[in-house]
Amino acid sequence: MPWTAPPGAGATVHIWNGYSLGERDRRWKAVKENAGNAGFDCILIPLGNGADGRYMTQLRCSAMALPTDGRAPIIIADRSSTNAWVPEPWQTGREWAEPMGEALLDLGMDRARVGVAGLKGGSVTHCSSIDGVVNHTALEYVKSKVPNATFDDATDVIGFARYVKSEEEIAFVRESAQVASAGLDELIKLARPGVDAGALYSDALSRLLELRSEYFPLTLTIDSIGAQKRKRYVNPPIGRRLEPNALITNEVNAIRGAQLTQVSQPILLGKIPDEWKPVIALHKEVYEAGLAMIKPGTTFRALSDFVNGFGAKRGLKTVMQLQGCGYGDDGPLFTAKARSDRVRDLPIEKGNVFVWKPLAMSADEKIQFGFGGPVIVGERGCELLFKREHGLVAIV
Amino acid sequence: MESPADIKWTGYSLAERDWRWQRVRESAAKAGFDCILVPLCVDGRNLHLSLEQARGTRSDCRFLTCFDNAAVILPSDGRQPVVISDQESGNDWLPEFRPVEKSWGESMTRALLDAGMERARIGVSGVRRGFYTHGRAFHGVVNHSSYAEVLRRLPNARFENATEVVGHARYVKSAEQIGCLRRGAAIAAAGIDKMIELAKPGIDEGLLYTRVMQRMVGLGSEYYPMAFYSGLHGGGRLPRFEDPTEGRTLQANYRIANEVDAVFGGLIAQEQQPIFLGRIPDAWKPAIDLQRDMYYAALEHLTPGQPFAQFMDLVNSFGEKRGMKSQLLMHGRGYGDDGPLFTPQNRGGRNRDLLIENDCVFIVKPIAHSADGTFDTSWGGCVLVTENGGEPLVKRTPGMVSIS
Numbered sequence: 001m002p003w004t005a006p007p008g009a010g011a012t013v014h015i016w017n018g019y020s021l022g023e024r025d026r027r028w029k030a031v032k033e034n035a036g037n038a039g040f041d042c043i044l045i046p047l048g049n050g051a052d053g054r055y056m057t058q059l060r061c062s063a064m065a066l067p068t069d070g071r072a073p074i075i076i077a078d079r080s081s082t083n084a085w086v087p088e089p090w091q092t093g094r095e096w097a098e099p100m101g102e103a104l105l106d107l108g109m110d111r112a113r114v115g116v117a118g119l120k121g122g123s124v125t126h127c128s129s130i131d132g133v134v135n136h137t138a139l140e141y142v143k144s145k146v147p148n149a150t151f152d153d154a155t156d157v158i159g160f161a162r163y164v165k166s167e168e169e170i171a172f173v174r175e176s177a178q179v180a181s182a183g184l185d186e187l188i189k190l191a192r193p194g195v196d197a198g199a200l201y202s203d204a205l206s207r208l209l210e211l212r213s214e215y216f217p218l219t220l221t222i223d224s225i226g227a228q229k230r231k232r233y234v235n236p237p238i239g240r241r242l243e244p245n246a247l248i249t250n251e252v253n254a255i256r257g258a259q260l261t262q263v264s265q266p267i268l269l270g271k272i273p274d275e276w277k278p279v280i281a282l283h284k285e286v287y288e289a290g291l292a293m294i295k296p297g298t299t300f301r302a303l304s305d306f307v308n309g310f311g312a313k314r315g316l317k318t319v320m321q322l323q324g325c326g327y328g329d330d331g332p333l334f335t336a337k338a339r340s341d342r343v344r345d346l347p348i349e350k351g352n353v354f355v356w357k358p359l360a361m362s363a364d365e366k367i368q369f370g371f372g373g374p375v376i377v378g379e380r381g382c383e384l385l386f387k388r389e390h391g392l393v394a395i396v
Numbered sequence: 397m398e399s400p401a402d403i404k405w406t407g408y409s410l411a412e413r414d415w416r417w418q419r420v421r422e423s424a425a426k427a428g429f430d431c432i433l434v435p436l437c438v439d440g441r442n443l444h445l446s447l448e449q450a451r452g453t454r455s456d457c458r459f460l461t462c463f464d465n466a467a468v469i470l471p472s473d474g475r476q477p478v479v480i481s482d483q484e485s486g487n488d489w490l491p492e493f494r495p496v497e498k499s500w501g502e503s504m505t506r507a508l509l510d511a512g513m514e515r516a517r518i519g520v521s522g523v524r525r526g527f528y529t530h531g532r533a534f535h536g537v538v539n540h541s542s543y544a545e546v547l548r549r550l551p552n553a554r555f556e557n558a559t560e561v562v563g564h565a566r567y568v569k570s571a572e573q574i575g576c577l578r579r580g581a582a583i584a585a586a587g588i589d590k591m592i593e594l595a596k597p598g599i600d601e602g603l604l605y606t607r608v609m610q611r612m613v614g615l616g617s618e619y620y621p622m623a624f625y626s627g628l629h630g631g632g633r634l635p636r637f638e639d640p641t642e643g644r645t646l647q648a649n650y651r652i653a654n655e656v657d658a659v660f661g662g663l664i665a666q667e668q669q670p671i672f673l674g675r676i677p678d679a680w681k682p683a684i685d686l687q688r689d690m691y692y693a694a695l696e697h698l699t700p701g702q703p704f705a706q707f708m709d710l711v712n713s714f715g716e717k718r719g720m721k722s723q724l725l726m727h728g729r730g731y732g733d734d735g736p737l738f739t740p741q742n743r744g745g746r747n748r749d750l751l752i753e754n755d756c757v758f759i760v761k762p763i764a765h766s767a768d769g770t771f772d773t774s775w776g777g778c779v780l781v782t783e784n785g786g787e788p789l790v791k792r793t794p795g796m797v798s799i800s
Contacts, residue, residue, distance in 0.1 A: 008741045010446070011625070011636040047535060050442040061444055078445065093741065094445065094534045118442070119541055131500045131542035133442040137523055138535035198400020202614035209606040214639045215619060232484065234464075235618040235659075241401045328441060 001106070003090035003099045009079040010093075016214070017058035017083040018257065023168045024085045027056060028066065028073070030161035035068045035154065040115035042067045042107060043154055046142065047096040048135035049118030051125070051327045052158045054258060058085050063096060065103040074103040097138040101145030110146045115154025122155035123343045124163040124324060127331035162326050164351040165259075170376055172257025173325055173353050176213070177374045177385035180254035180263045183208040183218070187252065188393050191267050193244045197222055198236035204252070214255035221249045225268060225276075228366065245270040249370070261325045262355045263373035263386050267393045276392065279316060279367045283360035284390050286310045286318045287372065290358055294348060294375055294382040301344035304334055307358050317361040325353040325374055352377040356384075397586060400616040405576070408462065408661065412572045413489045416459060417470060417477065419565035424472040424558065429519035431511060432558055434460060434468040435546065436500040437522055437537040447621055447638060447657075449532040451664065452733020456521050456529070456562045458662050459731050462489050467504050469511050478507040501545025508550060518550075519558025527750055528563030528728065531735035566730050568755050573663060574780060574789075577729055577757050580617065580665030581778040581789035583658035587612040587622070588669045591656070592797055597648040597673055601626060602640035608656065618659035625653040629771070649674040653774070663730055665789065666759045667777040670796045680771050680796070683720060687764035687773050688794040690714040690722055694760055698752060698779060698786035705748040708738065711762050721765040729757040729778055756781045757789070 035043045045052045045064040053062040061078035076099045077089035092099050104114065116139070121130040132155065143151060165173065186207040190200050197220075205218045217234040225247040242248075248267040253260060272280070286307055293303050304320040311318035324330030332343040336359065357372025373386025424432045434457050437443075440450035457466040466481040479493040480503045486492055497503050508518070520543075522529075523536045530537055536559070547555060569577065590611040594604050605624055613619055625634035626644070629651050646652075652671040657664050676684070690711060697707050708724050715722035724744060728734030738744030740763065761776025775794045779786040 006741070010739065010741055011623075011633065013446075013636050013638055015639070016642070048438045048443045048540070050444050094532060097535055129439070129442075130496070130498075131436060131539050131545075133438050134540040135438055135443060135535050136538040136540040136543045139540050141535070196399050196401035198616050199614050202400075202610050205613060205619065206606050206610035209609060209640050210603060212602055212640055212642050215621060217619065229485070236400050236613050236616055238400050238403045238405065238616050 001102065003076065003092050005080045005091040006093040012078070012080040013060050015060045016258065017085070019058060019168055021084065023166055026166055027161060031056065031066060031158050032068050032070070034157040034160055035066070035115055038115060038154065038157055039113060040068055040154055040157065041112035042104070042109050043115045043117060043157055044100070044104070045117045045158070046100060046134050047138040048133045051329060052117045055158065055162055055327045058083050059089070062089070063100050065100070065107055065109070067107050071107070074106060076100060076103065097141035100138065101142045104142065104146050104149065109149055111148045114149050114151050115157055116151050117154050117158045119153040120155055122159040122331070123346070124156070124331040125159035126155055126329050127323070127333035127338070127340070128329050162330065163324065164349055165326070165353050166351070169257065169259060170351070170353065172259045173261060173374060173376065174385060176254045176256040176259045176261040177263065179208055179211040179213045179256055180252045180261050180373070181386065181388065182211055183252040183254060184250065184263050184265060184388070187248070187250060188267055191242060191248055191269065191395060193242055193246070193269050195242045197240040197242055198238060200242065201233065201236040208252070208254050212256070216253040216255055216260060218253065219251040222246055225270070225273065242269055258327055259325060260328055261374040261385070264357050265371050265388055265393060266369065267395060269395050271396055272392055272394050275362070276367055276369070278314070279360050279362055279369050280392055282311055282314055282316050282318065283358065283369050283371060286358050286360060287390065291356065291375065291382060291384060294354070294356065294377060295380055296348055296350050296377060298348045299345050300332060300334070300340065300348070304339070304344065311360060315363055317363065317365065319359040319361070321357045321359050321370060323355050325355060348377055350377055350379055397582060397615050399614070403616050405661065407488055408572055410489065412570055415570055416565060420460070420470055420562055421472050421474065423561040423564055424470070424519055427519060427558065427561055428517060429472055429558055429561065430516035431469055431471045431513055432519045432521060432561055433504070433508070434521045434562065435504060436467050436539040436542045438539050443537060446532055447623065448733050451620065452530055452533065452731070453537040455731035455733060459562065459566050462487055462662065466493070467500060469507050469513070471511055478511055480504060480507055499542060499545065500539065501542035504542060504546050505549045508546065508553070513553055514550060515552045517554045517556065519561055520555050521559050521562040524557050524559055526559035526563040526735065527747060528560060528567040528735050530559055530563070530733050531727070531737040532733050563735070566734065567728065568753050569730070569757050573661070574755065574757065576661030576663050577665050577778060578789045580658040580660040580663060581667060583612050583615045583617045583660065584656045584665050584667040585790045585792060586615055587656045587658065588667055591654065591669070592671065592799065595646060595652060595671055595673065595799055597646055597650070599646050601644040601646055602642055604646070605637070605640040612658050616660060620657040620659045620664060622657065623655040626650050646673060664732060665729060665778050667790065667792065668761050668775060670773055670775060672796055672798050674798065675800055676796055676798045680766065680773070682718065683764045683766040683771055683773055684796050686715055686718055686720050686722065687762065687775055690762050690764060691760065691776065691794045694762060695779060695786035695788070698760070698781055700752055700754040700781055700783065702752055703749050704736065704744070704752060707752065708744055708748065715764060719767045721769070723763040725763050725774055726758050726760045729759055752781055754781055754783065760786065
């Protein structure tokens with residue numbers, strides 16, 4: 001029985017929803033196929049899994065039950081929200097568990113094998129949420145409504161659909177990368193000794209918004225170049241002015257067409273110390289050599305082994321840092337801490353989009369240099385979307 | 397106002413930390429819990445029913461640790477809390493904490509066992525909606541997989557909802573918190589001033605949105621999306637946006653409504669200011685006057701020690717004498733999704749018996765409707781409860797701003 005928006009439901013929030021119906025059908029088909037291959041009768045995107053919900057519906061807040069047998073999904077939407085993809089969703093106010101349970105019953109899933117997206121961290125999505133993103137109380141209620149159904153993790157079912165981007169998505173990845181680069185340009189333009197660090201943060205963030213990025217936190221560290229313990233800011237720093245020889249590292253993020261990308265280039269308010277130069281030079285080499293390896297068929301094992309071993313020949317260190325671009329928390333995720341062991345044998349595919357920003361370090365790890373931005377994987381190699389000249393920006 | 401570099405505030409004191417922990421411990425002990433568990437909660441980007449609810453998902457851990465993400469086990473017998481976090485480093489409150497190991501579920505289980513809670517009565521905050529907090533999250537905010545693992549691995553412990561235990565500790569604000577909310581309210585008011593300065597027919601709405609946000613973040617507010625509504629009167633409900641819009645330009649005779657929030661010290665302040673791009677029609681003025689008078693009457697009656705019932709009835713019936721309709725729109729201010737929540741949707745009925753207390757802070761923004769029901773207006777801001785009634789945290793004048 002369809003649900004309708006409750007009387008007096010609050011305002012419906014409008015969000016960007018410009019992908020075509022063809023794109024919707026491509027996504028739904030890919031997910032159905034992955035789900036069928038994994039033996040699921042239905043995929044449930046429950047309350048809590050906002051990223052997959054948005055990917056499948058273009059709605060700000062939704063839940064979805066998608067049968068794998070070709071029937072139309074039941075989509076539950078927030079208040080009065082609809083769009084071209086989802087012209088007639090079930091609508092709810094603050095009650096989500098009941099309609100989710102009813103959706104499964106309406107679809108005849110009372111004895112089904114239900115794949116739950118976002119139950120655990122995935123191989124290529126929800127990578128930093130190791131315990132997933134699902135709301136506990138709502139899912140427990142849904143389970144109680146269909147006590148004979150089984151519920152298993154299906155994060156990768158949607159994850160591997162998100163992993164390969166369409167041409168429509170790639171067009172927005174390009175826009176997003178341009179906006180992020182403009183934000184970095186603004187940082188470089190304004191960062192000077194004496195400048196209020198909070199105002200700098202605000203102005204750079206505003207540049208991204210002015211270019212119509214959806215909000216995503218700008219991340220900065222601002223410390224003297226020799227500092228070992230760096231403080232990370234995801235909001236405007238309070239009580240700080242930039243000082244000479246401040247090293248500003250950054251992650252400048254932008255979202256266009258729901259595609260999150262990131263660029264990163266350190267800025268130094270002073271002359272580059274000599275001891276940094278070999279590390280930066282090493283980074284340039286590993287950055288470019290790694291780029292040459294990012295093409296269809298290369299496994300992440302091959303790429304990460306290459307990058308992680310690259311610095312040793314010079315008595316220095318290098319670490320692969322790579323993450324996916326997309327609807328958020330995309331993977332695979334490789335950092336100094338996260339090695340994504342379970343995807344090491346996964347091959348890179350055409351249509352993948354990654355943030356490529358390896359890290360080079362001195363042997364004692366006191367000097368660390370990272371730089372990079374988004375790359376799109378094509379037929380034979382990758383296209384670099386981050387066009388700034390390699391290196392540490394020195395503002396003297 | 398001071399620019400961010402000149403702000404001297406360096407964070408909440410250790411005394412504030414101890415005050416918060418003690419309030420929670422005392423409530424927990426009174427409710428018969430051996431400890432309070434604030435488990436891993438879903439992140440606000442993924443659990444996003446509304447701006448407030450999204451910000452509220454991890455609000456209990458922010459209240460107890462000043463970390464953006466943490467699980468907390470606070471024994472009610474006076475021992476120090478055990479905190480698990482994926483933060484890179486500690487803070488002044490908690491220089492040391494337990495890192496997340498294989499999973500949050502495993503780390504929380506181990507911490508509960510280490511604290512001797514194998515057979516305990518454990519109060520879980522955020523597992524359901526509360527009166528004072530998480531009021532918009534009917535199903536709570538707790539992460540499933542990690543919490544289910546805890547339940548499975550501690551079969552002899554009893555887990556019960558304790559959202560109100562932390563909620564009530566958050567309900568009454570300390571002097572330090574009030575100071576942060578006061579600054580936040582002033583920043584939000586500065587954002588409104590920027591909007592009034594720039595809003596005129598022909599301006600790109602997205603650019604206006606950006607400049608207001610730039611002003612507030614440039615005064616040291618954390619980024620908290622402004623809710624922005626605009627359009628001609630009479631065309632139905634105005635559309636609401638929470639990001640800079642594309643392809644929309646303000647026109648003459650547009651109405652603008654907003655919720656302008658600023659976050660300082662982690663606490664969300666809000667101010668609200670309706671704007672009309674033209675001469676305000678005479679037909680609207682009785683409702684605007686009603687709204688102002690109702691707001692001031694509400695301040696007078698926002699006194700500690702009484703249940704909300706009388707206050708709600710006063711506001712909801714205030715318009716009747718003038719042949720108009722009035723509605724209470726109000727909720728708590730704090731770390732996010734603070735209550736109690738009074739909206740036209742929920743009518744606030746479940747809150748009738750809750751007590752108004754000294755040093756609570758609310759956003760008070762009652763709605764007045766014209767006699768024929770074709771116009772309504774809401775104006776408001778942050779109000780502190782004192783013995784003498786409600787005290788606005790920033791001085792502003794109720795009404796609709798006309799920009800001709």
